Amino acid sequence: MEYSAKTIEKKWQNYWKENDSFEPSEDFTKDKKYILSMFPFPSGRLHMGHVRNYSISDALARYYRQQGKNVLHPIGFDSFGMPAENAAIKNGSHPKGWTYDNIDYMKNEFYSLGFSFSRKREMATSDELYTKFEQSFIIDMYEKGLLYREKGLLNWCPNDQTVLANEQVIDGCCWRCDTPVVKKDMNQYYFKITKYADELIADLKKLEDGWPKQVLTMQDNWIGKSNGLAFDLFFDEDSKAKLDTKFESFDVFTTRPDTIYGVSYTALAPEHAIVSYMLDNKLLSKDIITQINTMKATSSIDRQKEKSGISLGLNVVHPLTGRSIPVWIANFVLMDYGSGAVMAVPAHDDRDYDFAKKYDLEINAVIKPFDGKAEEGKAFTEVGELFNSQEFDGMNSKKSQYNIIKMFEEKAIGKKTTNYKLKDWGVSRQRYWGAPIPFVHCDTCGLVMEQKENLPIALPDDVEITGEGNPLENHPTWKHCACPACGKDAIRETDTMDTFVESSWYFLRFCASPETLQKAAFTQDEIKYWMGVDHYIGGIEHAVLHLLYARFFTKVFRDLGYLEFDEPFDNLLTQGMVLKDGSKMSKSKGNTVDPDAIIEKYGADTARLFILFAAPPTQELEWNDSGVEGSFKFIKRFHDRSSHVVACGSIPSITHATLSKEEKFARKKVYEALVRANEVYEQKHTFNTMIAGVMEAMNALNAQTNSDVWSEGYWILSSIMEPVIPHVASEISEKYFGLKNLSKQVVLEEVFVEDTLTLGVSINGKRRTEIEIPTDESKENIITIAKEAASKWLEGKEIIKEIVVPKKLVNIVVKG
């Protein structure tokens, strides 16, 4: 029978659907594996990145099912978000209709690729039930003080008309639409993720074995912990007077307390409260006010181009020496890190040095290299010996930090402080297509949370999406409600949640059985059994966004008593991008390959095989049409050559000793492929090498004609290939083995036992020839045989050393 991908694939997809083949068992005494791919946004169609993602997780899920594990391999849709609204603005569609139409289409694509997802646990985060449980968690978090509302300077995307979290600002632009982000002062809800900053860093250690180092480093850098000294700088009397005695001092933070005696000026961010006061009260000349306002209006990207500063005509007093220190405004001082003010030590900091040179400020060195003089014309930023530092003279600068901080603390003029780059996570968005934040504004009671029995606070369907303003805000009735506390007329919160909130706990929701689903978000028993996720597969682009938020939520849920572990994802596999012509596939570049077209032309098995064979999963994958063709041909041969197999209900038993050389070799290759497959599925995940092993075995089988060897070979090979090419493998398995071989396979050691061995013979490490010897040959004899074989290269040379590496090679070291 000719190989027909279409017929075979349709048949098996129906079979799996009708038999509920991929539903996990509710028997929690079984060994489990939770295999999870990052769920997709329902953008409309699958792209090759999705195919890669789910081909990897599906291979693992199918392998572990064969091994007898209870496998949870769920799928859902991260279905709230701006693109649905943007489509609405563009086409006049409704976000809900657009979203759920896309979901239906993409689900069909998933199943036409043969992915073994649990159908009964499919869900979308825009489902009202999901919103209901999420809102309930939000209320719990608010009660614990982990959610708060505050006015602040926010990142605002003028194009998307919404607030962005810091993590969503890339190079000063919106992560979605690339529009430059501006700062806007407004009320916003925040998750107190900074409360967990220390734990989020510390627990990265627990992930060292299972997560890529790169991701751990990125998270570590993102949280950006640094230890140092915080202290106050006090104004002198003149300066206090100039400030109408409204300010006594300001706070600075340094990680280099060892340079304290070298402070020669101090700098404030242009947004600093003292500067604002001076602007508001016109305490500066017109010219200077203009300069400051220009600086404030400059974007952070432009500020990086050149350092600039403005002297404020104020002075503070050095806390240790009493020297007078001028106060400047500097464009490189960030308002949102530390206190927005720094002490400057130009002798030992590159930035401070550049600034001091530009404005001709004092440069006071207090650290010298251990072995002589510092280089002229630049800051000395390394560890050295202190001088001009009073009682600390002669100390190692690094070691002195502890002593100097201690002195500040003893004198009660400063203290040891830890700073983080991480900010609290701003989660409110001024958009329609998101989960409503379950709060109410009451004139009498203030900000009031909804009663849990009123959840979900669902979105109204009758909205006008125009792209201007917040549709919930503009809706005629939706926002009017009764205050849950006092019953008076009140206004519902019209902000919705950042969609990253939904993806921060969806992996827990998947643990809910079809019975639990309606009643609760999940049960403790289910979470306890299924979590943590054994293998989490997805793109590196989520290294700091989703993966940080999900870790945060897990810790919060633990502290709320919902679960009992610290980290959600035991192992993380970050897949590489799919490229075409050297760059990432994207619609704008016009270099996409449509998965549907590949399925149509070659079938799902070919798409899956190519994707897993062309590169290891963590590397970039270059799409290659003739490579796809090659994968198709392999499947066709795999299918066609199965005609050599004789149907059997169990693996044929073969007397190895009676076989020919080719037959023995074929068996060895088959079992080598099996050993490698186990290793790849369990640990290495380099599916490309496993598939290569299967191809080698196929080539070896084809070089012999023993039908038992063929049958045994296919029994094993179709088992280990089923996770990759499930349709054709199932077809073969059913036809010849009654599906009995799709299970754990036993490695027969006897096929690896050989009568003779081939050893390489090297002279001085250079390979010259090879010898064939009986397996049990003595070392002496091996050397004799090797010398004979290599006599040509040994003539007239003195043999110094003979090395035999068992089963590998012989190396003879000669001189002359």
Place this chain on the structure above:
RNA sequence: GCGGAUGUGGUGAAAUUGGUAUACACGCCAGACUUAGGAUCUGGUGCCGCAAGGCGUGGAGGUUCAAGUCCUCUCAUCCGCACCA
């Protein structure tokens, strides 16, 4: 600048961890079967050389009987963060 990776044939990539470099596949070349081939099958294919042989894992050193693998220096590319005090 800081951090993380990666450099192996014409191409995608292997190499059980210090032991025969280039498995497997794509491409290319030759042959067979064909009316035909963008089908199928067989064989060949790192580079230089007629050969013997020499050279070969970004480059330069080093350790070792033996280095793609370990050490030192260096170059290039990619990714992330980036005036974080």
